[in-house]
Structures are given as structure tokens and as C-alpha cells.
Amino acid sequence: MTHVPHPERNSIVNGDKEDVGGVTRRGVLAGAAATTAAVSVGGIGTPATAQSANPNSSEDMILFVLLSAALTGIFEAKLAPGFGPKDPKIDKVQFIRNLKLSDFPVTEVGSDPIDIKRHYFEWVNKRHSATFRRLLQIARESLNAPDRPRAVIDKVNATPDTKYLARSIVLMWYLGAWYDPGNLRALAELPNPPPKASKFEVISPTAYTQGWALRVAQAHPMGFSEMQFGYWARLPSPRSDFIGN
């Protein structure tokens, strides 16, 4: 059997070279390159670096995990295996749900060898450092909210920049792929978005295998089953076993 992607729904695009949602990919890349250059000069306290999130800061990484969990609906310790209280005697679910800034020093940010969260953190930070910083700030401001995910989502939705970068981040976790926020904005807002706005890239082979979309469906990324022969003849485990929620 030959699999033919649907002609009209084909994710490959052939477009013109117009700007997308006011942000050109060229511009975005140039910006990212400038940021990288500033960092590589030696980490002097230039404004660019001062504003950048830091993947080596456990505070920033905790905020990224909390932000990601709120946006994706997937439990923090599933996104970042090992995330939770450093003290194993403490109830993990309660600890994460009530996590306060004062708990950060006793929080383990994750211990899995794949460590896809770090890869993703660096990926976003390199491309959209200022907006990413704002997203982490939103996670920080929402720490004490009675419904943290709701608070994060409401604040993220308040401005187009944060909203579309948040969507890129969700797609990254779900599909292991990068959908540029400018492209997403064009797809969502323009009546006739340029075809190239549908362009995306798989972040890495590992990212693909860590995608959550089909785990949400109580299955697995296609081509990456961690299950055993014959599992398909039985009902799957409950959704919570897959995504923790």
C-alpha cells in the first residue's frame, strides 16, 4: 500500500516570499543569530544576555516545566521525568500542584537521560528569547494562582506574541516539531496565508520519538512503540497512565 498524503492537506507548502504575520523568517533568524553572537562574546552583561532565560538556571527550568505543563495539559513529571520534590517521601502530585518560589531550592528539575526539556528550552530561547522570557515570567506570576494552568493560559492569550509562541511550544511538545510562531499567526489570522506558512521542521529524531500527541491518544508515536506484542488487541491503559492527567 502506498501512503499518499492528501493533496489539499499536504503539509508541504509552495509559497511566495511574503512576510508572514509581520515577522519574516529571515528577520527571526537574524535576530536569533544576533542573540547567539552576543552570548558567544563571553556572557558580558549586555541587555540581550540579561534578558535571556538560562537553561542552566534551575529556576528558569522549573518555570519552563510549569509553563509547559499548563499549556500542554500533561503532568510536569511526565514532561520532565524526575521532576518533583528532592525528598522522595513528599507526595509528588501535591508538591507540584502547590509549588511555590520558596520550594524551588528543594525541587528536582528532572533526571532522565533524554532530557528533551533542555533541548526544547534551548531551541526556543535561541529563536525567541525575549518572548520566551515573558512566558517564563507568566509562569512565575501564576505560581500562587488557585488554578495555575488557567492563570497561565489566560495571561498567555493576552498578547499575540505570547499566544503564538505558546502555541509553538505546545506543538513542539506534542509533535517534536517546530512551527514558527509567525507562521502560526499567519495561518490563524490571514484569510489566504502563503503556503509556506505551513512549513515546519522536526526538531530532531529524538524529539519525534518524545512527541505527546499520540500518547494523549493512549498510543505511541508512529514508529516508536515501547509496548509488547499483542497490546493492540486489548483496551489501552487509562489516559492518566500515559500523560499523568
Add this chain to the structure above:
Amino acid sequence: MAAESCVECDVAIVGAGFAGALIANELGKAGKEVVILEAGDPVPVNFNDYMSRFYKAFAKVPESPYTPEIFQPRDPNTEDKLIDPSTVHAGRPTVLSLLPKGSFGDWTEPKKSYLIQKGPRPFASTYDRIAGGTQHWLGTCLRFVPTDFKMKTNYPAVPQFVDWPISYDDLVGTGTVEKEDWYGKAEWWIGVSADVKEQAFRDIHFRDDYKYPMPKIPSSLVDLAVADALRSLTEDETKFLEMEKPPTEIRVRSLPAARNSQPYKNRRACAGNTNCIPVCPIQAKYDPTITLNDATETGHVRIFARHVANEIVVGENGRISQINFIRYEVPRTYGCVKAKIYVIAANAIETPRLLLMSKHPDPMVNGVANSSDMVGRNLMDHPYYVAWGLTPTPVYPYRGPLITSGIGDLCDGPFRNKRGAFRVDIGNEGWNFVVGGDPNVTTLDFVNGMNKTKLNAGPTRKALFGKELVEKLNDLFTHQFRIGFLVEQTPDLDNRVTLSKSFRDGLGLPRPEISYNLSDYTRQGIVAAHRMKNLIFEKMHVTDFTEKVAETEPTRFDELIDDRIVSLSYIGAGHIMGTCRMGTKKDNSVVNSDQQSWDHDNLYLVGSSTFPTGGTANPTLTIVALALRTAIKSIANRV
């Protein structure tokens, strides 16, 4: 081009796919010296190279794990472009080159499509060019039913049909002449999981005490949902099928598959990766690289990758004297191989292409092995009609092998005097390929407020985060349902592979030119499939989301069904057959029942190109059975 050096051996084989690898191995085991010329790249040392390419591919099409490249190098500032086939050494058709005229992958545009498609409809199947490159097959291992071998005798109303020069009984050794169980040998060689009792339908019979090498693959929850629905079919509802049998005969059966249901020949049991096409990550599914390893371990088989055979040379007495090749390493070199026996095991497009590229000493004969003028004709596929929708209760797709069961019983019946038969596939992969790459498309719709899937309709398109997103996607993915119908195609003389006079590949060789259409018989088979789809959806209470066929869709055709004009379409099944048909006479067929050329005593053409008719079963098991028969019964006795 003068050859610089010549390799000598007992048997030269062109192509390292199913047939080529098996024949090489059989002859290697018998101590014969074999050389395989393989046009594509070699098998990578580490199988994970294929997996990395697949995981990283943004378009997870069947070709994605394999070379050559599908796209030109990516530029973030411009649109993606398909690679120009005129720059590729050993080109291949790709699914993305089958799109409507004027679009991203225009099927009529030689800068995008390796096949020069003359129409009037697209030939919609593809193939790979890589050693053992038939890895991207589904693994289904159905036998042809006995009637499939005698279509002219059984269905004389259809003028295109012919009989095979062999029968089902010849392939299981239950006839009066042949005593070898070639189908059984094939199933044991590649490792098929199935149940004899369940597969004994439509007169398929087995040798006494025959057992498949492994127990059957369990049915998926999707399969069970279809099976449940079929139990309530009535006589009235199924009258349109004209099967002259009660509807209880329409059953879901587990598909025999070359997929391990337990460890077999040092390979693991299937782990349900739902990725048989394009690649099984753990090789639980048989593929020819396994036999190529066995073959080279005999110490008598050599595989020359990146060696494109470009001419079969006819010597004295009409015997083949050598095959010339181009080796596209740097620097490019030319050579030839001399053997006692030559086997062309390319595929039903590349085999006739090579025969037609080669010169016959008689100027009246167009190419080698072609005194009948049948080389390249009767190109067939199983036009594949697909439909999709949402089930009322979860069926949990995206789990298990891509397909575990089907409805085989409609592959034969009195209706075959009027219209093509069909076989039904039940998809375990949700809407993955029908919407152009799920889970991505549905996820993007609900994260970014879009509606490509038509699932996010309504005054305001939903753009969700968090728990709402999880619940929506879980609900949709677990209810996705996809069904497909493989329709029988008549052999038609004008469905044809010839050589392009204008377009060449990266080695300067003429590219295949294809003329292709669907006969009324075949179209009526698709019409019956469409009606059966409606019936199954109705019985299952499936909400139909099958997209309306676009005006620009090149495979579209309109038919009057129940007083309404309905637009239908098809995709390719990858079952390329018929272009070097076998027969009983030199003047109307290319090879005899041993797949030996009528014109050239030491030339064999193997693979599904020799099938005179195509039935509805996927061709692989029959290719394997015939290849073993040719190797053991015929070639091994001659060298």
C-alpha cells in the same frame, strides 16, 4: 559505451528486492556464483540510519527513510521543492509527485515526477531504488485464490482476461504434475503469521497437515468494531454486491502477514510500532535485506550497489551474452557482467524499461525479449479507494501493525463477469495518511484554531491549551477510523510502460513513460467499493469525513450511483504488475510459466511483472513463491 572490465559468474541478477534476493540465496546455497547488480544505495551498516531519516523527515511519506533525497536542500526563506529527477542517478516515483497539475508535486511535470506520465489518469503507485528496498511494504501475505489464475476460463465475459499458464494447484503441489508446495515454502521462508482454517476461503486450500510457521497476528480493536457491524448485514443490503452468497459470508479475517507473532529466524515479535510502511524499526516484518545477508553468507553471492544495468546484450543464437552497467561512484565507471543465466528482478516498471533500453539484433523487434510486443503492456495496480470518519465509541487506532485484518471474501464471485472485485483493508493508523500526516494535522487544527480536518467547524474555531486540548485530541484520535478497498484492475494493452524520448535520468538513460487509465470494469469495481463503504459506515454509525474529491484531483471520475452523480478517486496500492506477462505462447506473452523468456533461453524475468492478471491479493507472496519455483525448479538445474 565500451566496457572497461567484465565480471564473470554463473548467474547475474539485476535487482536486490524480494525475487532477486531469494533467487541469489537459493543459488548461493547450491554453490553457484552469483552477482547482483543493484541500482540503488547499499543497505546501511546500521539499520538505525533508516530510522533517523524517518524520524527527522517532515514529510513522513513511504520514501522518507530511504535514499535518494526527495527534496532539494531546504532553505528556510523559500518554499520546499521536489528534487529534479533528471539529476538523480537511480530515480524513483514519489507520492508527493502525484498531486494535481500546477501544484507542489504536479504529476504531469517531468521536473517533479520521475515517471513521465502521459495519462489520461495518473499511475499512482511508487517504488524504491535501494538494495532490498522493498522494506516499505505492509507485510500482507495473502495467497491468490484459485480463480485468480484462471480468469478467462471463469469470467469469459471480460475480454481482457487471460489464464495464467499455471494454476493454484501447481503452486501448492496438489495438482497432477507439480508436487512442490511453493506457496508453503514461501510462507516458511519469509515467516508468515496466520491460521490455516481462517485462510481457507474462496477455494484456497492447503496441503494436508500444513501449518503456517507462526500463529496469526491478533485482531485490533478497530477490526473488532467492523466485525461486530458486519454481523447485522442483511440479504437486501448486500444485494448490490451480486455475490450470490448469504451476507454471513462477508467476514473480517485476520490478514496473513510476514510479521513475527513470535521470535522467528533471529528476529523479534512485532511490538506494534504502527509503522510497517515506511519501515519497521525492529525488523519484525520480513524484508529482503534479511535474505541478502543470508545470501552473502553463503560465500557465493556478491552484491554490487550503485550499479545500474543499462543494456542486456544479445549474442549468438539469441542467448544473452552480457549485461552492461554504469557504476555511479566517483569517478563514474562502466562495466559488464557475463554469466550463464541472467535474471531481471527489477520491478514491473524498471524491468520493461531495461528490456526496452536494450537492442535486439533484429531491427523489427523493439528491445530484448519482446518479439510478442507485450513488454511494457498490461500495467496494473490495485486502485485503492479510501474513506474515513469518526466512530461513535472509541476504537483506539494508532496501535498495532498498520493493518491486522480485512474482508477478503469479496475478492471473488459471479460479479467478476461485470466489475472488478475488491478486498477491504481496515486501517489501524487512524487518519494518519488520509489527511496528510496526522497526528500533526488534527493537533495543529486545535492548537492554532484551524480546520483542515473539518473537525474544527463552527462559528469560532477552537484554539485550545491544557486540559481542554488533551480532552479534545484524546476524543478525536481514539475515534478516528479509516477503511480502504483494493480494487481489481483489468490488464489493458494500452496501460503501458515505454521509454521517454525527451526525458532522461542523471545517468543519461531514458526515463519510463507511462500511459494509464482505468477500464469501465475497474471503475465499476470502485463504484461497488464506494457502496460497500457507505454500508459499512452506516452499520458502524460512522460519521463520514471523507473529503469531497476536488475538481483538480487527477484521479477523479464521476459515476451515476443511485440516481446521483458521485465523484470518486483512487490512490496507488504500490502493487505494480503485468508488464512482462507469462503465458503459454511466444506470440502473446513474454515469459513461460518458469518466468523464462520465450525469446532468450538464458534470460529470466521475475517479479510481479510476469502476472497475467492481478486479482486483489497483494503480489508479494506470489512473487516469492514464483521466484523460489524459478530458482529451484529451473535455474538451479541449468548452471
